[in-house]
Amino acid sequence: MNKLYIGNLGENVSPLDLESLFKDSKIPFSGQFLVKTGYAFVDCPDESWAMKAIEALSGKVELHGKLIEVEHSVPKRQRECQRNAALLHSDPLVWKKAIAIFKGLGHFVQKLEEAL
Known part of the structure; x- marks a missing residue:
């Protein structure tokens, strides 16, 4: 993944x-920076440059008096799925309720129970 969130x-x-x-840090980028209020996105030429940008800049460089964060950009839908999965894994009671609701689905519930 080469797209970065700043x-x-x-x-x-x-x-x-x-x-x-980025130029001062000798980190190449592709295209233009898409800047919104409080954050921006940019593409790096490849994964190794994206990782170098994260390592060199995130939490280490100030811009206009604020320490910036740099990380891989994660699409909104994927972020929501990750957040929901984290919620499910953090609460065993949620799993028990989900299993009770889906008991009629047989194979699915069996796989779900095995995952616990």
Whole structure:
């Protein structure tokens, strides 16, 4: 995954600020920075450059007085699935209720019980 999320940005951060930061850090990027209020996205040429950007910049570099966060961009739908999965795994009672609700589905419930 080569798309990066850059977070904890000040309101006045511009694409030029981010371009300068990446160029000064000698980290190549593809295309333009998509800047929103408080965060931005950018593509790196490949996975190794994306990892280097994360390692070099995340939590280590200030931009307009704020320490930036850099991580792999995760699509919204995937973030929601991960959050829901984390909720299910964190509460055994939720699992028991889910099993009770889906008892009629046989094979599915058997696999679910085995996963517990």
